[in-house]
Amino acid sequence: MTNNENKGFTSKVGLIMAAAGGAVGLGNIWKFPYIAGENGGGAFLIVYLLCVLLFGMPLLMTEFLIGKRSGKSAYGAFRALDGSKKWDWLSWLCVLTALLIMAFYFIVTGWCFNYFAEALTNAFQGMGTAALEAHFTKVTTNPIRMVGFSLLPVVLTATVLWFGVKEGIERLSKILMPLLLVMMLLMVGRVLMLDNSNIGMQFFFRCDFSKITPKVIMEAMGQCFFSLSIGMGALITYGAYMPKEQNVTATSIQVIVLDTLVAILAGLIIFPAVFSFGFDPAEGPELVFVVLPAILEKMSLSWLSSILFFGLLCIAAVTSTISLMEVAVAFVCEASNDKLNRHKSVLIISAIVTVLVVACVYYKQLFSIFDNVTSCVLMPIGALGMALFVGWNLPKNGQKGVLNADKGIKHFAGKVYIAVLRFIVPAAIILIFLNSLGII
Numbered sequence: 001m002t003n004n005e006n007k008g009f010t011s012k013v014g015l016i017m018a019a020a021g022g023a024v025g026l027g028n029i030w031k032f033p034y035i036a037g038e039n040g041g042g043a044f045l046i047v048y049l050l051c052v053l054l055f056g057m058p059l060l061m062t063e064f065l066i067g068k069r070s071g072k073s074a075y076g077a078f079r080a081l082d083g084s085k086k087w088d089w090l091s092w093l094c095v096l097t098a099l100l101i102m103a104f105y106f107i108v109t110g111w112c113f114n115y116f117a118e119a120l121t122n123a124f125q126g127m128g129t130a131a132l133e134a135h136f137t138k139v140t141t142n143p144i145r146m147v148g149f150s151l152l153p154v155v156l157t158a159t160v161l162w163f164g165v166k167e168g169i170e171r172l173s174k175i176l177m178p179l180l181l182v183m184m185l186l187m188v189g190r191v192l193m194l195d196n197s198n199i200g201m202q203f204f205f206r207c208d209f210s211k212i213t214p215k216v217i218m219e220a221m222g223q224c225f226f227s228l229s230i231g232m233g234a235l236i237t238y239g240a241y242m243p244k245e246q247n248v249t250a251t252s253i254q255v256i257v258l259d260t261l262v263a264i265l266a267g268l269i270i271f272p273a274v275f276s277f278g279f280d281p282a283e284g285p286e287l288v289f290v291v292l293p294a295i296l297e298k299m300s301l302s303w304l305s306s307i308l309f310f311g312l313l314c315i316a317a318v319t320s321t322i323s324l325m326e327v328a329v330a331f332v333c334e335a336s337n338d339k340l341n342r343h344k345s346v347l348i349i350s351a352i353v354t355v356l357v358v359a360c361v362y363y364k365q366l367f368s369i370f371d372n373v374t375s376c377v378l379m380p381i382g383a384l385g386m387a388l389f390v391g392w393n394l395p396k397n398g399q400k401g402v403l404n405a406d407k408g409i410k411h412f413a414g415k416v417y418i419a420v421l422r423f424i425v426p427a428a429i430i431l432i433f434l435n436s437l438g439i440i
């Protein structure tokens with residue numbers, strides 16, 4: 001992929017919305033509430049926000065800058081900047097991470113499509129707490145149904161990539177992201193009127209410092225990487241698409257603010273409702289899928305609200321799967337020296353993803369292994385690799401070149417940024433690893 005092929009992003013707003021569309025997804029609305037619920041609510045939130053500040057800003061910028069400077073995706077970018085093949089392992093790590101994330105992400109996207117289809121037929125009407133829980137189990141333990149609903153977004157994503165991504169994503173995200181935000185705000189308003197919603201607010205916002213354990217810190221770091229799509233090359237691709245004059249620092253701040261806002265809104269919707277309806281906040285991955293229909297039932301025009309919400313959720317998920325699959329597709333194109341063109345790469349990656357998805361449907365443990373390992377191990381290692389690549393591996397003039405890709409980083413800010421990448425980010429990631437392994 002060269003810069004010439006990336007004409008698609010005609011405006012800065014378009015790119016910000018597309019990058020934010022890739023970042024905002026099931027990580028914010030499905031994963032954040034369930035991980036926060038399992039890790040003590042407020043204690044998790046505070047550590048999460050610290051991680052976003054500590055890792056989010058420097059690493060988001062790093063990926064954008066690597067992409068913008070090299071004009072390449074995760075495969076070619078490190079080679080182009082380093083001039084050698086020494087960092088190929090990092091490209092391979094990116095594509096491996098993308099494949100493993102897709103394996104479970106498409107399944108959760110499948111749950112969304114399933115719930116959207118059911119919303120169309122008004123299937124949740126009158127279901128109580130117990131019925132909604134039983135319903136989730138019934139839906140997700142039916143392998144044929146799950147394979148069908150998970151492969152639907154695979155085909156959709158592959159179709160978007162087949163016809164070339166950029167214009168489509170740009171146009172779609174510009175309209176739908178704001179709509180999703182409005183819908184979520186309306187839901188927050190409704191949920192706060194429920195009985196006992198204050199208990200949920202306390203759970204989410206009151207930080208009990210004694211609950212901050214090594215596990216909470218590890219999970220918060222993993223969630224930060226996952227939600228911001230850091231450490232697996234997705235943002236390098238967006239960097240390569242960036243118009244020359246785009247300010248990377250400002251774009252990074254905007255993406256982070258939007259992504260964090262959506263996660264907090266999701267928490268503000270889920271936790272008050274959890275306590276009001278008598279669900280368990282530590283329910284696990286099904287949390288959102290049992291709680292959301294219950295909330296939507298209580299909205300005015302509940303049928304329409306459910307259709308709209310689950311529809312938007314499906315689209316938020318698909319804008320993320322597009323950026324995930326693009327990493328793997330661009331990898332195959334570039335690694336084969338374009339012997340495998342975009343169409344062939346899309347077919348190959350779709351076939352691999354299909355096998356992985358089916359495996360995750362039939363072997364449930366794989367689902368949670370991939371979910372955990374990608375966030376808490378592979379993405380942090382990828383991010384560590386990128387910090388070391390720019391901070392320690394690139395010579396001074398290489399670093400200058402990377403910094404020059406952004407007009408927003410002035411002299412002093414550039415020095416601070418490089419120092420953060422050299423020392424703070426690697427030290428923090430390594431300390432959190434050692435801490436969670438019980439070594440320190």
Ligand code: PHE
Pocket residue numbers: 022023024025026027028101226227228229230232234320321323324
């Ligand atoms: N950040 C996305 C989400 O929150 C998931 C994702 C991870 C997308 C990595 C692309 C790359 O849902």
